[in-house]
Amino acid sequence: MTAARKPDEDRGEDPVELPPQPIEYSSTTSIRGPLIVVEGVEGIGWNEVAEIRLANGEVRHGVVLDVHLDHAIVEVLEGTAGMRLDGVRTAFGGGPMSVPVTEDWLGRVCDGRGEPLDEGPPILGSRRREITGTPINPAVRIPPSEPIITGISAIDGLATLVRGQKLPIFSVGGLPHLELAAQIAVQADVAGEPFAVVFAALGVTHADAASVRQTLEARAGEREAVLFINTADDPVVERLMTPRLALTVAEHLAFECDRHVLVLLADVTNYAEALRQVSAARGEVPTRRGYPGYLYSDLASLFERAGRMRDRAGSVTLVPVLTMPAGDITHPVPDLTGYITEGQLVLAKDLHARGVYPPLDLMGSLSRLMRRGTGAHLTREDHPELSDQLYALTARALQAAELAEIVGADALPAADQRLLTFRATLEREFLSQGQEEARTLETTLDLGWQVASQLPAAELTMVSRQTLAARYRAKEGDAAHGHVR
Amino acid sequence: MELSAGTITRVNGPIVEVAGMRRLGVGELVTVGSRRLPGEVLSLASGGATVQVYEDTSGLRPGEAIAATGHPLSAELGPGLLGGVFDGMLRRLQDAGSWLEPGTLAGALDPERRWRFTPSVRAGEDVGPHRVLGTVPETDAITYRVLVPHELAGKVEMIADEGEFTVGEAIATVAGREITLAHRWPVRRPRPAAGRLRSGRPLVTGQRAVDLLFPLCHGSTAAVPGGFGTGKTLLLQQIAKWCDADVIVYVGCGERGNELAELLEDFAELEDPRSGHRLMERTVTIVNTSNMPLLAREASIYTGVTVAEHYRDMGYDAVVIADSTSRWAEALRESAARTDELPAEEGYPPELSSTLAAFYERAGRFRTLGGEEASVTILGAVSPPGGDLAEPVTAHTRRFVRTVWSLDRQLAYARHHPAISWTDSSSRDAEAVAAWEAAEGNAGWAGRRREALQLLFDAERIASVAQLTGVESLPAAERVTLISAMLLREGVLQQSALSLNDRNCAPSKQAALLALVLEVHRALLASAGQGTAIERIEALDLSDVARIRDECAPDDVDAIARLQADIQGRIGQLG
């Protein structure tokens, strides 16, 4: 990543004038933590990128954090370990950090700075864009209102992902959230319209990175996916860049190339920890649990890049994946994420222990935009009612289960016992599916009716009479069972 | 009009140091660098100043110029605000580009547009502060009144004839001063009024849990604390749509772009059931989403109240809705952190509490300088970190507002919306509303409220006993209470924002629904008292009581009366 070199006609930026040969400054007067001070600079702007050449020829990258007359304080992305004051030469790039924007990203596997990890050539483009992004004018947004089908019943049926939405996955260590994210990335589909997946792995292990890479290989091969991998042993400051890089590429694919783009960021908790570490190194005042006071705004500067815009065909949909430290949903990372996103998908340990995949906890999960993205013409006319009904029944089944804990299942009234059976069937037949199994929406909804129809029709009070007449399947053996693709 | 110019010596994010400027004031607005970014003077030292910039300073360099404006951050007030969408500094967003590049937004009002002005005074008349000089039909719903400035009195030396004027053209001269349709007002300074009045009529919100249990008056204040996803935004948006104020100022402060887009679509489509005009025509929307600059987010709250006060001065009842005040407080915290102020609780500056208090103090029912009775009501969402209601912003806000609608995560999980907790919420306006209702002939209002709250509390207590002993061991009357409280929750308090019939509920339908449940409760108690077996009572299908709110029109009281008669009949047949 280097500086913006070309003016961007589309967004009307000022052209950045670069000296033909960037001046190198060799007067480095101090090194402290990740920061170095370069003196004697001229015409350097705040937030400008820098290339730092060490005496041994090694090149590191930096950003201007503070510029005072002819002093620039530069944060070194790779850290300052091993650096000495003498022999360091710093050249500034003439503008904030930027990336080339081009469809050539599709099909590629890169590191967290956008350098190829595959065999391909470096990604070049005639146009570049700053990675911090520019806020979408809220007055040109249009509300998300069409679904993305993931092929996963729990999501499509009960917490539908909508184009332009940001819907995180809240998980805990040891649960298959990366597998789920990768499965979504592979299966997601928008009824044949142009589509792309941007997957940014943040601070993951090499093993996890390899498995995500393998899962996404085919889709990348079809030039429908790009993968950015920042592993746990990569520099922490780079971890702050990776999601911005991914989102900048995504915005281009969506709003200039008319694609529906699904961005997955995993694991955002690693990102937030990197932010905390960098903030502490800068000497900033910490707030809750040591995170900087701007954690909310910083996460929002990522997540709010999702959306749709008037007069543009594409969309950016965002699925951040995060692990809740100690399973605590009130921890600042899930908490602030929940305050920014439009709902959440919560994974639960007990479901995982019972062998349910994906282990989606229905009561904690909600897609706030589902109402607008489902129904006749979008999914199927019975979809919203069915989903409301399954939620309501699950809530009642949970109450019955709690009661059963106290008095024993046998002592429950018949209606409550039916609810317990309903819940078990829902988990087994509807929620559970294979990691490589993509269900059509029809299959998902039909399965939902099959489970709901185990209960007497009179108990399905959230469903209108017409829908009931059309969809309820009176018990008659096990005729329609799992016509699962 | 460049008053004085200087040079940037240092750029550290939004904090910029400048040299070579004289006669700057603290709080003065300046323009910074070649892109002329707006900034505010934080502090002064000999020959230099520290400036906080309102937009992204990427690329800004020492050596670039800075210019004074001579005035503090102020809002441009004039016709054309209603129906508009603005950022936190009241800069127009509708005609701006798709991406908010720094330095590209213009002012609030369209300088070209011509407005039809009709004078209401004659030349030679003596006029005082905030006297109406003339009117402009700003929208079909609201007439804009051009006022004499607050500090001016004297003779009308010139008054324009009826005609078309831009916001910058003079329509009058009073005591030697030219008056235009628009003027500027520093947003952090409350606009003056003649005096405060006692609270008056209730703000009818159309939301039953509010109007029946935790009401507020025009000119009052309310806060909505609740964790994420508990329903703060939906509740406030419902009130913005259906309440009986004249003007709504909706401030999306550090929140989501998507929900604002949806709200704007609704405002454009929905009609005010009272006036028949589109809701957009009475609404000013200020949006500073979470990814827009932090300082403008801090300003947005003040901009919003200033706009509301402006319409108040014209004699209107205005409501300011701020979602979320916690994001505003965070912006305060960030700018305090950047200026090395010593933090108090959780990193917030020590003045957090007095700042919150002063903000809510701008609400009230007033006698305007022009002699009208008018009000500003302030409603604020509060987003406590981790749902912790003891955190500073929530704790302080609760002390300063009159009504609290505390949203309960358990209720929200159970999809009981609006998830207004009956144990944690409160209204210091309830007595005033009761008195007003009684004077209007609704003597039963206060009694029904008391009964409803009693029923909810009783049921809560009984349910916790039943958890230990089982329902079977409860006396019949207590089992009836459990049934009735459920009807109250499902049939009255729950109200879906998505239901066409139920999203807005007229006071008559509200009263009828509550009366229905209370009457059913009495009938059930009587039946049990006369010896009807409790199992037979529990077996009664009362689901119609829960469903009627959704099935009958927003003011269909007769349907409810018919249902009541029907159910009382069925209960009568039991015993």
Ligand SMILES: Nc1ncnc2c1ncn2[C@@H]1O[C@H](COP(=O)(O)OP(=O)(O)OP(=O)(O)O)[C@@H](O)[C@H]1O
């Ligand atoms: N009155 C209501 N009717 C129907 N659904 C509701 C109602 N209130 C809340 N909800 C449901 O709860 C969801 C969350 O509501 P809302 O967006 O208002 O929460 P919030 O408290 O503002 O959350 P955040 O703090 O994250 O902004 C909605 O998307 C909707 O599904």
Ligand SMILES: [Mg+2]
């Ligand atoms: Mg909200």
